[in-house]
Amino acid sequence: MPEPTDNAAPYTTVIGLEVHVQLLTKTKLFCSCENRFGAPPNTLTCPVCLGLPGSLPVMNREAFRLAVRAATALDCTIAEFTKWDRKNYFYPDLPKGYQISQFDLPFSEHGQLEAVDPKGAFEPRMVRILRVHLEEDAGKSMHDESAGTADSRIDLNRTGTPLLEIVSQPDLRSPAEARCWLGELRLLLVYLGVSDCNMQEGSLRVDANVNLHIPKADGSLAKTPIVEIKNMNSFRSVERALTYEAARQYEEWQATGKELGSAPKQTRGWDDAAGITRGQRHKEESSDYRYFPEPDLVPVTLTADEIAAIREGMSESPRALRKRLEETWKISAYDADVLVGQGRALVEYFETLARLVDDGKVASNWMQQDVLRTLNEQGITIDAFPVAAAGLADVIGRVKQGDFDTSRGREIFAEMIASGRSAEEVVAAMGIAAVGEDELLTLCRELVAANPKIVADVQSGKQQAAGGLIGQAKKKNPNVNPGQVRALCLKIISELPAS
Amino acid sequence: MSLSRDDVAKVATLARLALSEDELAQMTRELSKIVGFVSLLEELDTSSVEPLAHPLGTTNVFREDEPAPSLPVELAIATAPKQDGECFLVPAVLGD
């Protein structure tokens, strides 16, 4: 197994991630305004989410349910008692002047999620999760610098939508591990139906804490000051930003020798176009938020039985699903990863297909080569795929029973996708008929008779020379099965009197 | 327990309050008194008292996840000191 790329560097990169995901509820966390992206500005607000005097928040049952499902899937301990707190700060997109969040009694703590590279680029990395809590999102402020106006515009549609904050321990050891772990987290949350995790629309946001552990000549370890990186808008930019920041911190350490504790925690923003991180204002210390218990919300309790029942009712995680596909259908870890990475609906299509053709490996090959390629080319998901699993199973079944070979099967499948017709109809329309036994025997006898050179080669032990006969057979009749032609020709040659 | 002038200045900054030196001195005296009242509680033995997260004894108050109409935009932004018919306008918030 290859070593992690960072092992070449004279330091270890230590990374912890803080991930915010928006929950897939119909309404906001504390009011009945719709939780929807893309509506015209300030059309999804009410006295509660505008923070108008006299309004009171009421917790959304579904938001809490989704949050607990996510934390359970992340192996967290679910609290039997949890409450909310006010985090006080001033920002124009926060109309109340405080965010309702969770401070000392989050609803879940102490989870874990493993990052596994399907190609084995690094050893599997188990990452501990410090806590997962449920809070409200802020609105959006927009500033068009090119317009040259002095004002920023505030849209409060997002204000008060439910947000899950997931904080990892600093257990990741390379930018590639961080990217892989985020991918696994996103897949898990999408499988659970907790969030759509769309980074473009901001429903998944990532901040990273990173520093370096540098072995010194005297055997001790130098630790560089921790930097928090923000503004990373894709998984690729997370990996790039961390790679850049690690190199930057090493250079800075060589120049200044500054270590953890000698400088305050710094916040840096990632500039994707420039490919660099830039220093931002110093982060307010946690106590500056003056957290105190939210008086407008009552605590939430769960019994041990209720927590156990939630755990019982959890659907299969992507990790468990990969393992089961590998074991049940005898496919590779890599293939299982590709299939599972496409989502639960595609896995269901695959499993239906595998059952119908009673062959996981063959089903997987058709999925990866023909189905996935079509989905990519047409930019559609499996739900919109025009051929049902039974239709593809029909094609594969006909290939298996020798009606035609795999490449012919592919053409038929492509035609089924294009026309929406069944395998039977396509076969009839393309004039593809199974070649009768007599017809095949006649054809092979003609070929053997017409190719004395190939026959001589085969007789002298070069079986592969028979390949030349298959090409000629396909020219004469495109419907012949190459395997059958080969077997029959070899049989005829073996029965010839020795020359 | 008493607060220092700097404690009060820091809290004032966090609360976005601009206090004069006179006001700071006055606030330091008054807030110290309030903190003093609360610190009377320290005389009590609370070792056997459970922390209270909320004065009401109730828990688990939820609403169902069912949308209701929001305010029309004109009404939502009506009381803003400055608006453009669509958004609230505030002094520039530049990349922080």
Ligand SMILES: [Zn+2]
């Ligand atoms: Zn609202």
